[in-house]
Amino acid sequence: MEGVSYKKLILKINNGYELYEKLKELNLIEDADVRWWPHSGTFEVVIGAILTQNSQWTKVELSLENLRKFNLLNLESLSQLDVVTEAIKPSGMYNQKAERLKLLSENIKMTFGDFETFCAEVSREWLLEQKGIGQESADSILCYACKRDAMVSDSYSARLLNHLGWEFSSYDDVQSFLKSGIDDFYDGEKELSIVYAQFHGMIVEFCKRHCKGKKIDLELL
DNA sequence: ACCCAGGTGTTTC
């Protein structure tokens, strides 16, 4: 294939909804995979949200495979610190993460009893009180495990928006921008929670392909 | 040998 020429254009994005529409044109996620995060709606998402912190998703998949192999993907088994630590080594920072998974699973059991009740009743505030769960992980869990209307922001979102000419100083600011316009212009075809879920998914998929560190190729936008 | 990856908590100014 000779000289694929990309058309470079200065993209003017005024709010989150315009970015959402732009990304949608690129077919970054499969239609069938409605919520994008693997095994959305299951406890595995909660574990993945911790494991993926500052590590590559491909490594998280290895850790999740190990956990699955030893039947550790459940609230009861995560208390077994030693085996869990061993299983999640591929995704790094395993001592911290294993300790935090143990604490989190124990607190979920103590406060909600089971995962279904947790999903139905947990609040963002409760999640933020847990050691090892910050704003991004809290929103990821709400959005992809509990299927709530939560817009996840992350370093990819900030980086992408930076390259589009926007600067933000906090997680909240980036999140607000991403949500801006969506309530007003959204046509109601799908649930809002799925719009948010896919929006963040598309940002990640786009950046995984076109953003490396501080570099980014916006040719495709 | 360096920088990075679907962050968070702690310490220090």
Add this chain to the structure above:
DNA sequence: GAAACACATGGG
């Protein structure tokens, strides 16, 4: 508050 650091592995 913000800035610096630890956490830890494996790929480019």
